[in-house]
Amino acid sequence: MALPIEDRVRSFAFYRDGLGFRAVGEPAADGVPEPLRFAVNDGLTLMLVPTGGFGWVLGGRETAAPGVSECVLGLDAASPSEVDALLARAEAAGAAVVSAPARQPWGYSGSFADPDGHLWLVEAPPEG
Template sequence: MPLSSVVVSLPIADRRTSFEFYRDGLGLDAIGEVADDGVPEPLQFALSDGVRLMLVPTGGFGWVIGDREVAGRGRSECVITLRVDSEAGVGELVERAHRAGAEIVTRPGKQPWGYAGVFADPDGHVWMVTSESIPT
């Protein structure tokens, strides 16, 4: 059965902080109607055709995952990877994210499988930026 779309949902502490980080730090365009707080509701960004990022306040995220504990800052259960066209692009995107409030986890550099840099967003979610595909 082919999927029509994929939505990656992440818990967040503050809608405004996350909105500004993903808009300014990663250059993503928000999707949806703007709510009274000036932030789209639900807070979503298009990553590519058929792939969206949805950012959910921790309380609402807890409702979705039931009795499971929402991972705290500094605990990552997944790494989201963004592929760009060049090594320079890796450095530019990691630096842009850093200026917008990201913590650099791994500075951009050569790896055995390509070139990558890693940062954590304001809620501690880990993002890898690479210029080569990661072997599966």
């Protein structure tokens, strides 16, 4: 998965500190791995590409403007308290909470926008 970003250092700090993702690769001169990648889980790596260089990923298609979302990214949590904690950490690291955590028919969830406006839904299964 790849997402466009405006600021490598800001995004590095957000995903490392706010979401607790593990960076992959050796740091470049600015202290940020190049390419900037994070291990999300055992089977998924997230690459963050500066907006100016994102064109190669899109094959010439236009990058969506900040605040325009074509998808919502999902993060699973084990419990409602884990959803609350992850949203709180993300907000403290610079995210904007879009929907406060709440019980839904499908479980317990809340969403936030990262510093570049990408939407994330954090969800725990229904209590049973």
